[in-house]
């Protein structure tokens with residue numbers, strides 16, 4: 001049985017990976033996990049599964065190919081599925097496979113940043129989203145993983161930057177995509193300061209790209225929140241920065257993820273501790289839905 005069969009790859013992934021010339025992954029020393037804000041419990045697991053000659057052959061086969069595949073898109077800023085879904089219960093090597101992919105791409109990402117004159121401070125603040133996301137996944141008992149998989153390829157391809165409170169994804173048509181990490185209150189002051197950083201950042205480091213506005217697509221922009229939260233709340237003050245675009249998509253999954261940290265707990269099993277959680281639950285129990293809306297602000 002070959003590696004693709006042992007991994008149980010779909011015909012699409014088999015075909016795709018067969019056509020990729022593998023690279024020899026260059027992993028940094030594990031000490032880098034500190035700089036990536038990886039918490040001790042996650043770091044211990046990652047170290048325990050670290051790629052070695054004892055690694056299952058099929059994982060080594062896959063690592064060289066996935067690193068090549070994602071690495072070939074250095075400088076890209078679109079969404080990218082980095083590789084096939086893997087079982088996560090077979091040990092830390094399987095569980096953290098995509099963390100090793102991230103680590104193997106770190107040197108290239110840092111070199112890309114340096115070529116663009118991006119400060120080390122911004123590089124490491126951006127790349128340390130790894131540790132934040134691993135901690136979220138741990139709190140969610142592994143349910144956060146599917147979100148991480150595509151998300152973290154943006155950071156190591158130079159597609160996204162964390163500038164103060166907010167993250168900015170280079171995007172098309174003169175518009176940045178704005179993201180809100182889970183890093184404390186979303187105060188107006190912190191948002192203003194971040195936008196102040198973003199305006200000159202992209203002009204300076206990506207002079208061939210021109211950004212006049214930023215868009216945000218999020219549950220945070222559902223106008224229904226105004227029925228429940230006080231006008232002075234950070235969430236509503238954030239909303240008021242944006243011009244809402246028509247249309248929306250169901251955001252109940254997003255709300256479960258970002259507000260309750262679960263995708264599997266039934267409504268009756270959820271405990272509401274904050275005013276937002278109480279609002280979300282009351283609304284859902286009354287048969288209401290939440291929407292992901294897109295808003296645009298001028299830079």
Ligand SMILES: CC(C)(COP(=O)(O)OP(=O)(O)OC[C@H]1O[C@@H](n2cnc3c(N)ncnc32)[C@H](O)[C@@H]1OP(=O)(O)O)[C@@H](O)C(=O)NCCC(=O)NCCS
Nearest residue numbers: 180181182184185186218219233234235258259274275276
């Ligand atoms: C964006 C975020 C920082 C806003 O939090 P905030 O600054 O505390 O917002 P507000 O001050 O407006 O909060 C109003 C109330 O809602 C609560 N609240 C806000 N966001 C919450 C969340 N994600 N989960 C649970 N409660 C939340 C606050 O604790 C506060 O409750 P209280 O009145 O009982 O004290 C927070 O929602 C968050 O960390 N979200 C995760 C990341 C995210 O959703 N990103 C967007 C992805 S599309």
